[in-house]
Amino acid sequence: MNYRQARWVEPLIFELSKPGRVGWASPEKPRERINVPKELLREKLELPELSEPEVVRHYTRLSQMNYGVDSGFYPLGSCTMKYNPKVCEELAALETASCIHPHQAEETVQGALELMYRLERCLAEVAGVARVSLQPSAGAHGEFVAMLLTRAYHKSKRDDKRNQVIVPDSAHGTNPASAAMAGYEVVTVPSNARGRVDLKALKAAVSERSAALMLTNPNTLGLFEDQIINIAGVVHDAGGLLFYDGANLNGILGKTRPGDMDFDIVHFNLHKTFSTPHGGGGPGAGPVGVQKELEKFLPVPLVEYNEKRGRYSLDYDRPHSIGKIKGFYGNFGVFVKAYAYLLLMGAEGLNEVTDAAVLNANYIMRKLLRVEGYELKFDASGPCKHEVVFSAEPLKRETDIWAHFVAKRLLDFGMHAPTYYFPPIVPEALMIEPTESESKEELDRFVDALKTIAEEAKSDPDRVRSAPTATAIGRLDEVKASRQPILSWRAYRKSAKE
């Protein structure tokens, strides 16, 4: 183990400020008098004052204290942290992509519309749906839109009793949150002993009040909902819709499609499955696809192509549309990257992505099952899909080292931690998603690291508890941070005075 993250004692940019310095030069002097009453003008603006090289050095150092997929293994479950091809960045940065305005005359943005049209067609094929709106900015945003579409659908049937959305207890937190945001009451159904939706419980949960079921398949345990045909039947028979949470799409590309499983609404995470970088939290994109029956409710505008005229256009003339869900047409810069990625992969490439990603997860599952301290809580008989959720409960029981400590200690091995304590139905959960981007050697290194940590938990527990030590900083007081939140330099100075 020889990992060491950069460790700068880097002050806040405000503390580096020296009056009079500036990192920007005006292209010209303002020449007009601006006719604004004095009381509307600003008196004081305390932004930092630095020259360009100082700014560059500061943020370069900060970047060195940050871990990305390009730094190493990032098995964060349900986040699909795969490699992001560099050429996609280059293309999105072209002036012909980055310097076009959403209100330009249509004939001057034909390329942008064509790219969106083509991307929509590709996504519709991958998911097996009729049409896709690219507008939502992120996964949770897509879920929210899906819930608005659900409401519009039932409303169009004059069915206004449906005020419940069903969510499995293993669902991503965004699912119930998005349903609630759209005004729905959330009904949670438990998982069965096999880690799948409990059909009996689902049957008991559906009623004339059910608007939809939100489901991710493979689910958050990395297991395929093999009863999906029955699940879909139960929900549809009750008059509800099926929403597919696309977070785990990387596990089934080219093998099966949400549409083939009878889902009505699907969302995608372009920043997961389609390899656009996550940028430390965003931007992403969360397009939403629907079957024919729901098409008319999609947000405006959609891109249409007139073959005769050879022209693309934005169609706002959609009287049943739910309207707008974001200021413009979606995160276009992300679309360019996702479209380039789709072309780089093609159908066979995507199929191979899923082969490799699923194999990598199964490889970890089988190897780690042989390591003492970690176990599977649900079905270990069959294969997993793109991810696997282990429980560190045996380790905790024996050594009082929790999943939390294991995760922190992993950072010292130069690897990112898995998602932990999620899904909530697995105690001491370690949710591991290796993606297709990792080599066998890297996976072996990961399993070895977990084995070493399990051994250390017995031989040198303090070492595990005091981890990480190879990162830019040691363990933080997160409790204090939330008890007395200091959310800005202004607040920081105020608290320092007190």
Add this chain to the structure above:
Amino acid sequence: MGHPYIPNTREIREQMLREIGVASIDELFADIPHQIRLKRKLKLPPAMSELEVKRHVQAILAKNKPFTQMLSFLGGGVWPHHVPAHVRSLVQRSEFLTSYTPYQPEASQGMLQALFEYQSMIAELVGLEVANSSMYDWATALGEAALMCARVTGRQKFIVPKLISKDRLSVLRNYASGPGLEVVEVGYDRRTGQLDLRQLRAELGGDVAGVYIENPSYLGFLETQGDEIAAAAHKTGALFVVGVNPISLGLFKAPGAYGADIVVGEGQPLGNPVSFGGPSLGIFACRDELKLMRQLPGRLIGATTTLDDKARGYCMVLQTREQHIRRERATSSICTNEALCAVAAAIYLASLGPRGLCNLAELCASNASYAMKKLNTIKGLRSPIFDAPHFNEFTLNCDDTRVLSIQKLNAGLLKRGIQGGKPLREEFPELGKTALLCTTELHSREDIDRLASALKELLGERR
């Protein structure tokens, strides 16, 4: 041959399968019922090499005409500015670019500190103590602000000015529809564009959760009655929400200084490209009051110390508001946000500093001022239509010409290599043949003169 992005070749995969005792890859998919298996290949364009993809995508995008290659006067929610080279090069550093949400603060101090600095600079700019680390964009930030006002006050009505972008209003209505909030539009003074205070006061009552204004307004003029609107809202226990173009705050009074409780806005002009309207950056800030902070949507980065209290560090805070903990009781479902755009904004603001931002704001306003003066001298044109101070956007009306519509006028301009302003007829029929134009530091006087002579020529032709 191997795949450029998949390190495990077929041979290695075979070896791995043997090691874990699985006969074939297909066995790993045996749990997918046969009926739903895709029995054909996906119908996608054939895979291409990097070189081919580059040529193919470049060729599609070449059909666009970027505003760097033609004179354009479009704004209206996203604004073209120069993005300094170092801003782009820093946000492209792959440690930032390829990281996920900073769930492990010890390994993500860089992103956390950068976002804390972003929050700090936004807080300073808008004159409040608290800012979150980003929303999707201005429109969704407004939607979330309305929901937050309703949660804080327990009331169901949200007041907005009639003169806001209809797209933004549509997004707001979608957000408001969940809890069934009523969105009420308040009119404006036909001469000055200012909010109709009498109507506002009549609408205000014990049922109003929040009052929203934009400053500068959607149509470019300043709302000069900020103090009075704030006082009226607060008197009835409503929160006061202000929407901003952050560049304008280099010059104008911060909303916090005239009573704003919540500030939202579009952070794109702070070092992010226009990019056909996205990614953009939703600004969201509020007063330093626990009652408000606990109802904030989105991620918050806070300062803290190491457990041994020896060093300062940063981590995500108040996560119990968020979806991954609170689930259906979360303040919002937002998870992925626009973090990298926020980092760009931090770098941009740190580079410009107070003087740079002030100069830039002045230059943008000065160009608009020059343009209005110049266009107003053309017979039949009126600019702006409202008698009020303006920032960098303004209206242009051609009711007194024989031009049939702004669309027609723009078509003529486009033939002369100029993209005119945004037609406003659909949004505000009562404003007649009016367009919304924008100038920034990208425009020179000569550019504005060119617009003026093209308009003169076009109007002359029709006479």
